[in-house]
Every structure is written in C-alpha cells, then in structure tokens.
Amino acid sequence: MLLLVEKHNIDFIFPGCNDFAAVTASTVSEKYGLIGNDSTKNCLAIHHKNKFRNLLSEHDLPAPNIAILENSQGVTAKCAKLKFPVMVKPVDLTGGKGIVKVSHKDELAEAVKAAFSITRQNTIVVE
Numbered sequence: 001m002l003l004l005v006e007k008h009n010i011d012f013i014f015p016g017c018n019d020f021a022a023v024t025a026s027t028v029s030e031k032y033g034l035i036g037n038d039s040t041k042n043c044l045a046i047h048h049k050n051k052f053r054n055l056l057s058e059h060d061l062p063a064p065n066i067a068i069l070e071n072s073q074g075v076t077a078k079c080a081k082l083k084f085p086v087m088v089k090p091v092d093l094t095g096g097k098g099i100v101k102v103s104h105k106d107e108l109a110e111a112v113k114a115a116f117s118i119t120r121q122n123t124i125v126v127e
Contacts, residue, residue: 001013001024001028002028002031005028005032005034010032010034011034012034012035012036013025013028013029013034013036013037014036015037018095019047019092019095020095022037022038022043022046022047023040023043023044023047025037026038026039026040026042026043027040027043047092048091048092048121049089049090049091049092049125050068050091050123050125051091053066053068053125053127064127065081065082065083065127066082066125066126066127067079067081067082067125067126067127068091068123068124068125069112069123069124069125069126070122070123071116071122072109072112072113072116075108075109075112075126076105076108078126079105079108079126082126082127084102084103084104084105085101085102085103086101086102086108086126086127087099087100087101087102087126087127088100088102088108088111088112088114088115088124088125088126089115089124089125089126089127090115090116090118090119090121090123090124091119091121091123091124091125092119092120092121092123097118098114098115098117098118098119098124099115100114100115102126108126112124112126
C-alpha cells in the first residue's frame with residue numbers, strides 16, 4: 001500500500017470490508033497525511049478486542065467480564081471469575097476465525113489453543 005500511494009500519487013484510501021483493511025487504510029493515511037480515516041491509535045482501539053475493552057473500562061461503559069491472555073499458562077485461574085458459556089477470541093483481525101463458544105470449563109484449554117494458533121498479536125480474550 002505504501003508503494004502504491006507513492007507511485008500513483010493517491011489522494012484518498014477507502015478500506016475494504018474487513019478489520020485488517022481498516023487498520024491498513026488508517027496507518028497508510030496517517031503516514032501520508034491523507035484525510036478520511038481514523039488515526040491508527042483510534043482504529044486499533046476499535047478493532048482490537050483487548051484495546052476496545054480497555055477503552056470501555058476507561059470510560060466506565062458496560063462490557064462483559066473478560067480475561068486477557070497473552071499465553072496459555074494458568075488459563076483456568078485467569079478465567080475463574082467468568083461465568084460459562086464464554087467466548088474465546090483472538091484480539092486481532094481474524095475475520096471471525098478462532099472464535100469459539102465454550103459451554104464448559106473442560107473445553108476451555110482446547111479453545112484457547114485454537115485461538116492462539118490464529119492470532120498475530122499473541123493475545124486472546126475470554127469473555
């Protein structure tokens with residue numbers, strides 16, 4: 001994208017229909033001073049689940065209880081306060097891949113493993 005903007009003297013970037021496209025459009029637009037997209041910081045706060053939950057918390061807005069995991073160690077303890085069923089999700093732009101509904105704590109480890117296999121950020125949420 002950066003090369004295309006430079007080569008073709010692009011004035012505007014319109015993201016495609018997924019989160020990754022939105023982040024790319026914001027990042028490239030910010031780098032080149034193009035208007036019409038959120039800042040990269042705002043875009044990531046909207047599209048990365050852990051950052052969005054932090055944003056909700058900072059503004060005292062209601063959100064589901066959540067556990068943010070950066071590895072698969074101690075999953076049961078980190079999720080002890082959550083009520084089942086829960087959703088296990090990569091925080092980043094997976095287009096729904098790696099998201100699993102877990103009805104019982106015995107299914108949690110497998111769902112966490114699946115989510116970590118998809119994420120590029122090595123962070124997942126359980127909510």
